[in-house]
Amino acid sequence: MKVLEIRNVWFYYEDEPVLKDISLEVEEGELIAILGPNGAGKTTLLKIILGILKPQQGEIKIFRKKIEELGDERRKIGYVPQNLVPNRKMPIKVSSVVLMGLYRGILKFPGEEDRKALKEALEIVEMDHMADRQFNQLSGGQRQRVLIARALVSKPKLLILDEPETGLDPSFHEGFFNLLARIRKVFSTTVLIVTHDVTAVSAVVDKIACVNRELITHGRPEEVLTGENLECLYGKGAAFFGHGPAPHIVVGKHHHD
Amino acid sequence: MPFMQRALLAGAMVGVSAALVGSFVVIRRMTFIGAGIAHSSFAGVVIGLLVGINPIIAAMGFAIFVGLSIGFFAKNYRIEEESAVGVFFPFSMALGILLLGFIKGYSPNIMGYLFGDILLVGKTEVSLSLVAFILTLLFFSILFREMVFSAFDEETSRVIGIRVELVYYLFLFLTAFVIVVSIKIVGIILFSGLLVIPPLIALMFAKDMKGYVIFSGIIGLLSAVFGLVLSYYLNLPSGATIIAFSFLLLLIAAAFKRRK
Numbered sequence: 001m002k003v004l005e006i007r008n009v010w011f012y013y014e015d016e017p018v019l020k021d022i023s024l025e026v027e028e029g030e031l032i033a034i035l036g037p038n039g040a041g042k043t044t045l046l047k048i049i050l051g052i053l054k055p056q057q058g059e060i061k062i063f064r065k066k067i068e069e070l071g072d073e074r075r076k077i078g079y080v081p082q083n084l085v086p087n088r089k090m091p092i093k094v095s096s097v098v099l100m101g102l103y104r105g106i107l108k109f110p111g112e113e114d115r116k117a118l119k120e121a122l123e124i125v126e127m128d129h130m131a132d133r134q135f136n137q138l139s140g141g142q143r144q145r146v147l148i149a150r151a152l153v154s155k156p157k158l159l160i161l162d163e164p165e166t167g168l169d170p171s172f173h174e175g176f177f178n179l180l181a182r183i184r185k186v187f188s189t190t191v192l193i194v195t196h197d198v199t200a201v202s203a204v205v206d207k208i209a210c211v212n213r214e215l216i217t218h219g220r221p222e223e224v225l226t227g228e229n230l231e232c233l234y235g236k237g238a239a240f241f242g243h244g245p246a247p248h249i250v251v252g253k254h255h256h257d
Numbered sequence: 258m259p260f261m262q263r264a265l266l267a268g269a270m271v272g273v274s275a276a277l278v279g280s281f282v283v284i285r286r287m288t289f290i291g292a293g294i295a296h297s298s299f300a301g302v303v304i305g306l307l308v309g310i311n312p313i314i315a316a317m318g319f320a321i322f323v324g325l326s327i328g329f330f331a332k333n334y335r336i337e338e339e340s341a342v343g344v345f346f347p348f349s350m351a352l353g354i355l356l357l358g359f360i361k362g363y364s365p366n367i368m369g370y371l372f373g374d375i376l377l378v379g380k381t382e383v384s385l386s387l388v389a390f391i392l393t394l395l396f397f398s399i400l401f402r403e404m405v406f407s408a409f410d411e412e413t414s415r416v417i418g419i420r421v422e423l424v425y426y427l428f429l430f431l432t433a434f435v436i437v438v439s440i441k442i443v444g445i446i447l448f449s450g451l452l453v454i455p456p457l458i459a460l461m462f463a464k465d466m467k468g469y470v471i472f473s474g475i476i477g478l479l480s481a482v483f484g485l486v487l488s489y490y491l492n493l494p495s496g497a498t499i500i501a502f503s504f505l506l507l508l509i510a511a512a513f514k515r516r517k
Contacts, residue, residue, distance in 0.1 A: 050416050074418050081412055090284050091463040092409055100406050103417045106399060134464065150413075 001028045002064065003158050003190040004049065009058030011044055018044050020214040022058070026207075028157075031184050031191040032218075033201045036211040042194045043082060045211060046162050049192070050079060062158060075104070078151030082162035082194075084143075088136050094146050095131040098122060101153040121153035122146075124183070126172070141169035152183065159183065161193045165200075177204045198225070261489055264375035264442065267383045268481040268499070270390035271439045275448070276455035276477025277393050278435050280470045281428065283456040284408050288449065290327060290429075293342035295436045295448040297323040297349035302370045302440070303356045311381060312370065317437040323349060324433035328426055373444030373496025375485065382441050389438040396431050397470065400424055405466050442481070443496035450500035454507050455480060461514040476506060 004026040011019040018041045026032055036042050047053040049060055051067035059066070063073055070077075078101065098121055102114045110118075122128040125145040135143060144167050151159060161180075165173055177197075181204040184191050195201050202208070202221040209218035210229055217229050282291050301319025305312030323345050331338040357367070369377045397404075407414040407421045414421050436448055443451050455476035456469075463469030484499030491498070 047412075052412055052415055074416070077416065079413055079416050081410065084410055084413075087284060087408060089460060090409060091460070091465055091469050092405065093465045096405065096466065097409065100409070100413070100417065103402070103406065103419065105418070106403065109402075 002026065003028050003030075003062065004192065005059075005061040005064075006045075006049065007059045007061075009045075009048060009055045009060065011041070011048060011053065011055045018213065019048070019055070019211075022211070022215050024209055024215060024218060026190055026192060028190055029184065029188050030207060031180065031205045032193070032207040032209060033205045034192065034194045034209045034211055035196075035198060035201075040212040042211055043162055046160055046192075046194060050077070050160065072104075075102070075154045076157040078154060078156030078159040078189075080144075080147050080151045080159075080161040080164045083166060084147060090136060092135050093131070094122070094127065094133050094135055094138070097135050097146055098131075098150045098153050101150040117153050117155070121149040124152060124179070125149045139169065140167035141172060144168050145172065152187075155187050156189055157187075159189050159191045161191070161195075163194055163196065165195060165197050177201060180204060260376060260378065261485075263380075263383050264378045264495065265482060265485055267378050267386040268375075268442050268485045268495075269478055270386040271435070271442055272451065272455075272477040272479075272481025272499075273474045274386075274389045274393040274435045274477075275439055275451040276459075276473045276480075277397055277470060278428075278432050279452035279477070280456040280459065280473040281404055281408060282432065282452055283460065287338065287432075288453050289339045289342050290324075291432065291436065291452040292449040293327065293346040294320050294324045294433050295440075295445050295452075296346050298433075298437050298440060299353040299370070299445050300349040300356065301437075302367075302445075303353040303360070306366070307356055307360055312366075313382065313385065313437060313440065316370075316440060317434065319349070320433040320437045321430055324429040325426060328429045332422065332425075369444075370440055371444050371446050372494060373440070373442050373447060373499075375442060375488070375495040377441045382438070385438045389435050392431060393435060396427065400427070401467075401470075404428065442485075443499055447496040447500045450503060451477065451480065454500070454503040458503075458507050458510045461510050476503070480506065 002025050006022055006024040009019055009022045010017060022045065034042050034045065044053065048055050062070060062077065095118060098118050099110050099114060102110055102117065119128060122131055125148050127142065127145050127149060130138070130142070135146060138146065144164060148164060165176060168176055177200045180191055180193065183189055193201065202225060205221060207218060208221050208224040210216040210224060217224050279291070282288060298316035298320040301316030302312040304319065305315030327338060327341045327345055330336050330341040366377065403419050403424045407419055407424055411421055439448055439451060456473040458476050459469050459473035463472060480503035481499055484502040485495055487493065487502060488495045488498035
């Protein structure tokens with residue numbers, strides 16, 4: 001089953017096209033990474049998928065429905081935003097942040113099941129001992145893990161992460177992409193991740209989509225990560241090579257003609 | 258009911274309501290909006306005096322209009338909330354001053370509206386305070402989580418299906434309502450103290466959002482009641498005494514909770 005269908009999506013900021021004619025399909029259970037340079041429109045694409053932004057042309061379907069027709073199925077989408085700058089003064093507990101992922105509507109309060117799910121989600125990101133701590137007193141990496149737990153707590157069918165590795169402490173970072181692979185297995189979740197970490201992600205993903213305002217290519221990592229595509233994404237001279245267990249990208253110098 | 262009892266009753270309800278609303282005004286960094294809406298009600302008061310309707314009712318209409326306009330401009334144009342306030346605040350004061358010239362004869366009450374005067378608190382004000390109090394309690398019992406979530410992470414709140422805009426406009430409406438009801442007790446100019454000081458005290462001690470909001474409400478209640486009692490016995494202006502008293506509480510709290 002197709003979990004996500006993006007069809008001929010165009011998006012403009014003012015008159016400037018940020019995304020041009022993007023079409024992409026994601027099958028159930030796939031782990032797909034979106035790569036591209038800064039300003040390529042990756043975050044914009046995620047916001048369109050999530051229904052936060054509306055494209056001027058084209059259509060998005062999630063679970064075979066338009067986003068506005070999703071209803072309760074909305075809760076089956078987990079989202080980890082990029083660089084959430086917390087309101088530093090807000091005394092909100094870690095547990096409250098995670099329970100946000102189980103929101104069902106006005107006056108529908110969390111029950112016993114939800115508390116169990118909360119505990120499980122915090123265990124997955126190794127933060128269960130900090131449920132009663134205040135979110136704004138955590139380190140950047142710990143906060144990021146809590147936000148991942150918030151996205152996981154509803155056992156989502158589609159998990160969307162926008163550069164989740166930003167700010168993760170090195171000890172957790174290493175295992176993070178393995179964690180993604182594990183989540184996918186345990187919950188049979190479809191995962192869509194925007195990342196800069198080509199090295200780590202190429203070891204676990206099924207597919208890679210290269211976006212630079214338009215969809216340059218998409219397919220299996222070994223098909224996609226060719227010199228030609230990488231040049232298009234990261235400039236002339238970029239190359240992809242493997243040595244040891246993980247492949248690397250070398251970003252070349254930009255040539256100005 | 259003697260005037261002091263009326264004032265205490267209205268003051269207590271308004272003190273709690275303002276502090277509860279203020280707890281989110283502070284968290285969402287909307288302090289200037291509070292001050293702006295309060296000042297904009299000045300034009301409403303003058304319009305009321307001019308055309309002969311209850312100034313508080315006129316002020317309420319005007320303040321709600323300004324509150325929602327600020328929200329509208331901030332959400333739909335490339336204008337920051339505080340810039341929108343920076344426009345409506347002086348415009349409403351200017352409009353009030355201009356219209357004041359058209360009121361024939363002396364208007365003795367105007368100072369009471371600016372700085373609060375418990376002698377102005379009548380039956381209508383007590384009833385309006387009760388309405389504000391009930392509306393505030395209802396709002397927070399129903400939409401507390403929605404307020405917390407959208408203050409914490411607006412984008413994800415949208416994704417999980419919270420109608421962020423609706424909650425925001427309802428909150429602005431409630432804020433404007435509470436402000437206007439408070440005018441006769443603390444006054445247009447002094448109101449933001451009642452809105453901001455209790456939450457700031459609560460914020461120093463709160464461990465979670467629920468505790469923060471409840472504690473803020475308690476401080477608001479204490480400030481209003483003790484401020485009014487002091488003003489009665491010491492024969493001082495009510496609004497100024499309430500604000501001075503809550504400022505004193507803030508100083509004491511700050512001394513207890515000295516931070517780096």
